[in-house]
Amino acid sequence: xxxxxxxxxxxxxxxxxxxxxxxxxxxxxxxxxxxxxxxxxxxxxxxxxxxxxxxxxxxxxxxxxxxxxxxxxxxxxxxxxxxxxxxxxxxxxxxxxxxxxxxxxxxxxxxxxxxxxxxxxxxxxxxxxxxxxxxxxxxxxxxxxx
Numbered sequence: 001x002x003x004x005x006x007x008x009x010x011x012x013x014x015x016x017x018x019x020x021x022x023x024x025x026x027x028x029x030x031x032x033x034x035x036x037x038x039x040x041x042x043x044x045x046x047x048x049x050x051x052x053x054x055x056x057x058x059x060x061x062x063x064x065x066x067x068x069x070x071x072x073x074x075x076x077x078x079x080x081x082x083x084x085x086x087x088x089x090x091x092x093x094x095x096x097x098x099x100x101x102x103x104x105x106x107x108x109x110x111x112x113x114x115x116x117x118x119x120x121x122x123x124x125x126x127x128x129x130x131x132x133x134x135x136x137x138x139x140x141x142x143x144x145x146x
Contacts, residue, residue, distance in 0.1 A: 012048055019043050019051035022059065030060035 023031075023039050031039060039058045043050035079085045 016043060016047045016051050019054045023054060026060050031058055032060065033057045 020040065020043050023036060023043060026036065028036050033039075034042075039050075039054055043054055046053075
């Protein structure tokens with residue numbers, strides 16, 4: 001007998017909690033008879049009676065066997081279903097490609113400049129060795145040899 005009373009008490013508490021949650025989750029304009037707040041207070045003050053009255057008179061009417069009219073729960077959409085996310089990804093991809101292209105051009109430019117310096121540097125060294133030797137045996141400045 002005590003087990004039966006314990007089971008009934010647990011079942012009663014579950015029904016009241018379910019009624020409270022159902023009341024809170026219902027749309028304000030779809031609740032019948034009295035306001036949503038009044039139903040919540042009624043369920044709290046008169047637990048089993050209030051819950052029973054909620055299910056009979058206050059709960060939004062159902063549209064067929066599927067249950068009460070409620071908004072479909074929002075399910076998180078996958079990021080690849082979001083057009084803004086995809087657009088952002090595409091912009092990031094283009095930015096990375098431009099950056100990589102810019103780095104490649106800079107590297108090629110540095111290589112060309114280094115190659116040009118190496119080529120010009122070798123010619124300039126040869127020119128400097130050949131030039132300036134004419135004055136080596138001319139003696140002191142201002143004195144000209146015939």
